[in-house]
Amino acid sequence: MESALSTERRTSALRAGVIGVGYFGRHHCRILAGLDGVVLSAISDTNRQALEDALRNHAGDHSPLSTNTDYRQILPLVDAVVIATPTATHCPIALECLRAGKHVFIEKPISSTLQEADAIIQEAHSRGLITQVGHVERYNPAFLRAQSLIDVALCIETERCSPLIERAFNIDVTLDLMIHDIDLVLSIARSKARSVKAVGARVLTQKTDMARAWIEFDSGLNAVLTTSRLYPHKKRTLKVFQRENSLSVDLHNITLTRYFKDGTSIATEDIAVERSEPLQRELMDFVNCIRDNRQPPVTAGQARYALELTLLIDNVIKENKAYESLMI
Numbered sequence: 001m002e003s004a005l006s007t008e009r010r011t012s013a014l015r016a017g018v019i020g021v022g023y024f025g026r027h028h029c030r031i032l033a034g035l036d037g038v039v040l041s042a043i044s045d046t047n048r049q050a051l052e053d054a055l056r057n058h059a060g061d062h063s064p065l066s067t068n069t070d071y072r073q074i075l076p077l078v079d080a081v082v083i084a085t086p087t088a089t090h091c092p093i094a095l096e097c098l099r100a101g102k103h104v105f106i107e108k109p110i111s112s113t114l115q116e117a118d119a120i121i122q123e124a125h126s127r128g129l130i131t132q133v134g135h136v137e138r139y140n141p142a143f144l145r146a147q148s149l150i151d152v153a154l155c156i157e158t159e160r161c162s163p164l165i166e167r168a169f170n171i172d173v174t175l176d177l178m179i180h181d182i183d184l185v186l187s188i189a190r191s192k193a194r195s196v197k198a199v200g201a202r203v204l205t206q207k208t209d210m211a212r213a214w215i216e217f218d219s220g221l222n223a224v225l226t227t228s229r230l231y232p233h234k235k236r237t238l239k240v241f242q243r244e245n246s247l248s249v250d251l252h253n254i255t256l257t258r259y260f261k262d263g264t265s266i267a268t269e270d271i272a273v274e275r276s277e278p279l280q281r282e283l284m285d286f287v288n289c290i291r292d293n294r295q296p297p298v299t300a301g302q303a304r305y306a307l308e309l310t311l312l313i314d315n316v317i318k319e320n321k322a323y324e325s326l327m328i
Contacts, residue, residue: 013038013039014037014039014079014290015041015042015077015078015080016038016039016080016081016082016287017043017074017075017077017080017081018032018042019043019044019045019071019082019084019085019093020044020083020086021043021044021050021053021054022084024084024134025045025050025084026053026054026057028283031277031279031280032082035283035287037287038287040058040065041063041066041074041077041078042065042074042078043065043066043067044069044070044074048069051067071096075096075097078102079102079103080102080104080105080130080286080287080290081097081102081105083097083105083106084107087109087112088112090111090112090120091113091117091119094120094123094131095119095123098120098124098127098129098131099123099127101127103129103130103131103286104120104124104130104132105131105132105133105134105283105286106120106131106132106134107133107134108135108179108180108183108303108306109179109303109306109307110133110304110307111307114304114307117303117304118304120300121301124300130295130296132289132296132299132300133300133302134282134298135180135183135184135306136180136278136282137180137181137183137236138282138297138298139279139285140278141254141274141276142250142254142256143184143238143249143251145256145271145274146238146247146256146271147187147188149247149258150240150242151243152242152243153188153189153221153240153241154220154241154242155221155240156185156188156189156221156222156238156239156240156241157223157224157239158181158184158226158239159226159227160177160178160181160225160237161226161229161231161235162177162229162231162233162234162235163229163234164205164229169207170207172207172208172211172314173207173208173209173210173211173228174213174227174313174317175310178213178227178310179310181238182225182309182310183298183306184238185215186302186309188221188240190219191219192217192218193215193217193309194217195216196214196215196309197316198211198317198320199317200317204229208314209228209229210228210229210230211225211226211228212224212225212227213316215309234252236250236251236252237249237251244260245258245261246260255273256273257270257271258271285297
């Protein structure tokens with residue numbers, strides 16, 4: 001016989017759904033299915049094969065998993081949803097979910113346009129629902145540890161490179177990769193951007209494949225961001241320069257190094273980082289925000305500003321005519 005406590009936990013568990021169970025969605029499914037106090041109740045995808053694969057992956061779970069190719073049909077079965085669909089679909093799906101009274105987690109970027117982001121923000125606010133955006137690097141243990149060591153940043157350098165993968169063929173590398181670092185820089189700067197310069201190029205696709213941006217903030221902070229999907233392996237680094245020291249964050253390998261002056265030389269210190277999976281921390285935070293009725297670290301408003309700055313960089317690249325194709 002089940003105990004009253006186990007029955008109560010199942011009854012009060014947050015029922016979660018995932019819309020889009022492809023490249024990112026399957027990871028959301030895996031983590032939500034394993035979180036305490038959460039039941040993965042339903043999933044949706046227009047691709048029947050993706051649904052079948054996801055259902056097979058969770059065949060051993062204790063709770064039955066409902067599936068449907070129409071995401072609207074799973075909404076009565078859940079309290080909150082993760083939207084991991086192509087960016088162009090984020091806004092209409094999010095609005096439908098919010099109008100159905102569901103808390104929403106949206107993979108980055110929040111939407112394709114600022115107007116769509118504004119619509120999501122307004123709908124969530126009017127209904128008093130939690131809306132979190134998946135800028136997962138905010139939960140990277142190396143970045144979280146570095147944040148505690150940042151006093152006044154003078155300059156930031158980021159580099160984010162990866163191999164080209166098929167799902168990225170139809171999106172600029174700025175929206176696909178650089179937006180992660182734009183969000184990190186904004187979280188450190190806590191200031192409005194004063195000026196932006198940028199260059200980029202198409203190399204292997206009809207979209208921007210590499211880009212570099214220079215951002216100056218009202219606070220005086222300067223940031224240089226480089227991104228490319230022309231590398232044979234992944235590279236994710238962030239360097240923060242301060243008056244007394246500098247921090248080098250390896251986001252991919254989850255390590256942190258501090259450099260500081262020692263007499264006439266530069267000393268190096270490896271900072272201990274408690275390793276954990278960023279996406280798991282992010283989704284648990286989403287769940288706790290719903291339970292505690294508090295705003296998440298990455299609100300829809302913050303995600304909107306990251307999108308605004310990314311779109312501005314895109315426009316600068318194209319206006320500078322540095323967007324000419326290098327394809328052979």
